[in-house]
Amino acid sequence: MTNQTLAQYANLAVYSAMMVFTMAMIAFAIDLAGAAPKASAATEIRKEPALVGADTSGDPQSYPVADDDRGPARTRKAAGIAMMLTRLGGALLIAAAAMRGLSVHRPPLGNMFEFALVGSMFVVVVFVAISLRRDVRWLGLFVIGPVLLTLGMAITVWYTDASELLPSLKSVWLVIHVTVATFAVALFTIAFSVTILHLIKTWLEAQDPKQMSRIRTIVNTALPPARSLDRTAYGLHAVAFPLWTFTLIAGAIWAEQAWGHYWNWDPKEVWTFVIWVVYAAYLHARATTGWSPRAANYLALAGYGAILVNYMVVNVYFVGQHSYSGM
């Protein structure tokens, strides 16, 4: 039933994507390293407060990394190459997912390898989509890095031969529930990266720029202001959370059809619920005046921790009705 040749081509596409992403990552890193002034570091650093202060009105849409009073904006050749490579890698991942799906005559959402593949694909697609509207070249390294890591795990640890599905997974809800879940996780992943960057930037902004080491100066210069990072992270979470709510509801509808009850306290259901509750707490904390954005952001990080547990621990080690890891 399964077309193993096509599945081999899909794997080949994944390997190619990983190579392309490695190069993209290097290019992004080179670009970030160039964020700091090259010639006379000392004079440039003094201008830093002005840059930070100037942009607190914080429209991330128009945030230009090097658009300060240094004169002409630096040409960011490396970032341009990196973005091109990212798009190429994204196209390769789309091809890989499509071929994997064609090889088994179903959506490629049936086991750990396929979740990782499609999840990575969504992360890259979302990143590229955002990059069409805003300048997010500063984020590239922190999006492509996790993607590369996930793909590496997928092809080595989580790899599962292309094969048909268990009967309980043969349902239209597989497409609805798992696609949205994977997409939501992709958004949460990008939001997680931005949240971490926000915490780093907040920490850097509290320091005296004159006393900063060179590496901190680079990071500080390369990142948008903390306020803007915070707003981006919140926006991503605000989109991902309703999608996760939908995942929960669609999963319950499917569970009702496949297992007879919409809620069975299966480990996977428990963790999906835990993730939902933690992110709900995050949104509530954001809406409460007594909480600083930083404290709320720790909740968001906890939520992402729960996502990682849900995917990497629950799928593999916990016994339940979602035991489909295929390993």
Place this chain on the structure above:
Amino acid sequence: MTQSRMDTRPDESEVTQPTLGPVGMLRWAWRQLTSMRTALFLLLLLAIGAVPGSIWPQRNIDAGRVADYLVSHPSTGPWLDRLGFFDVYSSAWFAAIYLLLFVSLVGCVVPRSKIHWRAMRAQPPRAPRHLERLPDHGQIEVDGAPEDVLHIARDALLGRSSVGGNPFTRRLTRRRARIRCEGLTLSAESGYLRESGNLVFHTSLIVVIVAVAAGHLFGWRGDRILVTGNSFSNTISDYDTFDPGPWVNTEGLSPFSVAVDKLDVTFEEHSIGAQRGAPRDFTAYTRTRSSPDAPQIHQILKVNGPLTFGTTSVFLLGNGYAPVITVRNAAGQVLMNEATPFLPQDANYKSVGAVKVSAASPKQLGFFGFFLPSEYLDKDAGPSSFFPDLKNPALALGVYEGELYPQGRPQSVYTLSTERMTQLKNARGEPLRLLLKPGQTIQLPGGRGSITFDAVRRWAGLSVRYDPGKLLALIGAIAALGGLIASLMIRRRRVFVRVWPAGQRTVVSIGGLAKGEDPGLAAHIQDLLAVIAQRSATKGSGTRI
């Protein structure tokens, strides 16, 4: 500062509570419980409290694994049991968390709804004197009289385009805003739907919780292992296990019946490695009647396709083998002829079961052992199965004689209670083991008769569920999602416009104030100014009052 749930709630606690009497204490406790800080704390507690249920086995899911755990952890097991770690979701402490959260939810929704109701009917506030001091502000000078410009501003605020367009697109661009007009000043407030969505979300969660409770109280679950060729009807006595909610009327079950004629099962044969033998398809061919007098209908029951009778659904949740076994006495009389379901123990359907021959005399006979769909002899594990489908079916049984039902106690049909039975031995004094292939007959030693393995049939594990709350839960969940999206995407804004004459021209000043962060507000004000500038230029003066 007290952390109340909304910024608009009147802060009256300090005024009405000079001393804390009993009522004051209650009020204080209520305030604490319904405060956002407590709600957040309870939410996190709920998340943490749910986790143990995924780590430790749960009785309501797999009682067998709980028993195993208790045996292998004699010191910690009983303590975990006492703390409810094996019944997390019905434990007192978990109930305490979600009930407090429920109360907190009600305590949040009710006063907020009142305030929102009033806010929706109230006029927007008066414009502040200095619009330029608001967080977002813009000012331009345009042609025309102040009254006309103000009118244009009003239309622009409402998204009304004075230029053409079909009614549908005009409707789309129309903004819902409440406007207050005083002299040459406008106050507009929009985004009430944000709070409405928020309230719908929280109210819907209450609905979902009520629906879950209703399902728990009035719902029931019945399980039945049904060998192909047999039928069962929806009465308690026909179920192997029946688990009703506390308020279920067990007399009033809907009188449908289901017969399973055939069960088709497919396993992965082509793949090698871990996927080999994985189930691929289960299809049960059934005949059903919704009541004893109703016509018979042929229906297909699949794993993701339950049968439904009103609000009761029949699910196909398991399958296995039921070898047909005939036991005769020495005279050749049939003592028993039955398809006996065996329970699968592993992925290759090595199944255990017991055959109980109570008609045997002088002593009753019992057979206990394995059914193996694809039999081979494993060096360590003994008779085993290498594939879940019927490639080399065999029965491996031990034989016991004695009393099958000591003191008439109830016992599992899948195991033999051997306390009052002795195992038969072969000539060398070893326990007698029978290995039967389909069609084979083996004579039992000592003139005890014979056992025949006639054929193999399959059984379908049917689970019947009735949950009157599930539709309400679904409606509640969908409403919650809608409310959530509205509350996250809609912005609550106040926009103030003031115009005043400057010679022949008019100055327009617009200030904006948002609740929470609203990065789009500045752009919105710039858009408004641009629209006003454009329209006043094209219109000229004196066209409208």
